[in-house]
Amino acid sequence: MTRAAVLGAGAWGTAFAKILAEAGSDVTLWARRESVAAAIRADGINETALPGVKLPDRVSATSDLVAALDGAGLVFLAVPSQTLRGNLADWAVHLPADSTLISLMKGIELGTTKRMSQVIVETAGVDPDRVVVVSGPNLAPEVAAEQPAATVVAGTDEARTQQVQQAIALPYVRPYTSDDVIGCELGGAVKNVIALAYGMATAMGMGDNTKASLITRGLAETARLGVALGADPMTFAGLAGLGDLVATCSSPLSRNRTFGEHLGRGESLEQAQRAARQTAEGVKSCLAIRDLARAHGVEMPITEQVERVCHEGVDPRVAVKLLMGREMKPE
Numbered sequence: 001m002t003r004a005a006v007l008g009a010g011a012w013g014t015a016f017a018k019i020l021a022e023a024g025s026d027v028t029l030w031a032r033r034e035s036v037a038a039a040i041r042a043d044g045i046n047e048t049a050l051p052g053v054k055l056p057d058r059v060s061a062t063s064d065l066v067a068a069l070d071g072a073g074l075v076f077l078a079v080p081s082q083t084l085r086g087n088l089a090d091w092a093v094h095l096p097a098d099s100t101l102i103s104l105m106k107g108i109e110l111g112t113t114k115r116m117s118q119v120i121v122e123t124a125g126v127d128p129d130r131v132v133v134v135s136g137p138n139l140a141p142e143v144a145a146e147q148p149a150a151t152v153v154a155g156t157d158e159a160r161t162q163q164v165q166q167a168i169a170l171p172y173v174r175p176y177t178s179d180d181v182i183g184c185e186l187g188g189a190v191k192n193v194i195a196l197a198y199g200m201a202t203a204m205g206m207g208d209n210t211k212a213s214l215i216t217r218g219l220a221e222t223a224r225l226g227v228a229l230g231a232d233p234m235t236f237a238g239l240a241g242l243g244d245l246v247a248t249c250s251s252p253l254s255r256n257r258t259f260g261e262h263l264g265r266g267e268s269l270e271q272a273q274r275a276a277r278q279t280a281e282g283v284k285s286c287l288a289i290r291d292l293a294r295a296h297g298v299e300m301p302i303t304e305q306v307e308r309v310c311h312e313g314v315d316p317r318v319a320v321k322l323l324m325g326r327e328m329k330p331e
């Protein structure tokens, strides 16, 4: 039997602990705050992250990191992208030898412009073959409600990738494998930025032509960056690309889309941050993705404008005008 640790008891870490337990693992869910761990131990529910969702008995919760990692062959990381490096710096020494480290995160690190798997390899000092990524159209509340969804498990070591695939396969979770770690991670990180733009467009009352144009051109700039970084362009037509982009943009459950709606209503970044209680990764990642694109000479006009709205106080209406007024070119 597999022992799994899930580090981070937010919406996705908690939903993932439920998946792993239902698929047959004994799971320890690590929460930063002891009050959250204690509430899960008492009621089997993480009320702040996933209200009303009962976790299986096979999920135990703790705020003791060493206890959480004890004997874990699979270690799932589900903290906000920008805190991962700091977290792992403390955690690395406690990671069980030869455990597989699985990133559930969808972001790019500020300053370094690194993907989460790169941060893991660097900070934990592990071989890249030990790192696996899970990414796809997986809104935590829907997955927790056991609505059927597919996802991608990407890694460079086939055996580890397949082990993770087996560990999360359920009647309502269909995981596919891939060896395109770069493409899967970029798909997950950039869709958050495009969903911010989609949310802005929604709040500004724009229609389906606008939204379809954003999704399509958003995917085009994602794929452009991916190809420049060595990803397989076909990944962007798959679950971790188009699939996640459509799910995140279309869903009122998306924190990124919702955050974009606040900005589209004319709220400042600070006002939107006060309203949003959970992680909207695109807000910070848009800076890192813009920097990554510029460093590789890749044009990402939507990402550029989202960054300007978020961090330079540009009115979203002005951003739309600039996007629509760009030089004419072939598709």
Ligand SMILES: NC(=O)c1ccc[n+]([C@@H]2O[C@H](COP(=O)([O-])OP(=O)(O)OC[C@H]3O[C@@H](n4cnc5c(N)ncnc54)[C@H](O)[C@@H]3O)[C@@H](O)[C@H]2O)c1
Pocket: 008, 009, 010, 011, 012, 013, 014, 032, 033, 049, 078, 079, 080, 081, 083, 087, 104, 105, 106, 107, 138, 139, 140, 141, 277, 278, 279, 281
């Ligand atoms: N929620 C989803 O539907 C979903 C789905 C797929 C992937 N993801 C990705 O999973 C990652 C985690 O997202 P989430 O939805 O669980 O976020 P969340 O906001 O629900 O929870 C984040 C968790 O991290 C904890 N945290 C905050 N700062 C921390 C720190 N400095 N150190 C350690 N822990 C800290 C919080 O207490 C919270 O438990 C993100 O990268 C997100 O993009 C989320």
Ligand SMILES: O=P(O)(O)OC[C@H](O)CO
Pocket: 106, 136, 137, 138, 139, 140, 192, 195, 244, 247, 248, 253, 254, 255, 256, 257, 279, 280, 281
């Ligand atoms: O709520 P969001 O915007 O972080 O999106 C959640 C998931 O990444 C959707 O797949």
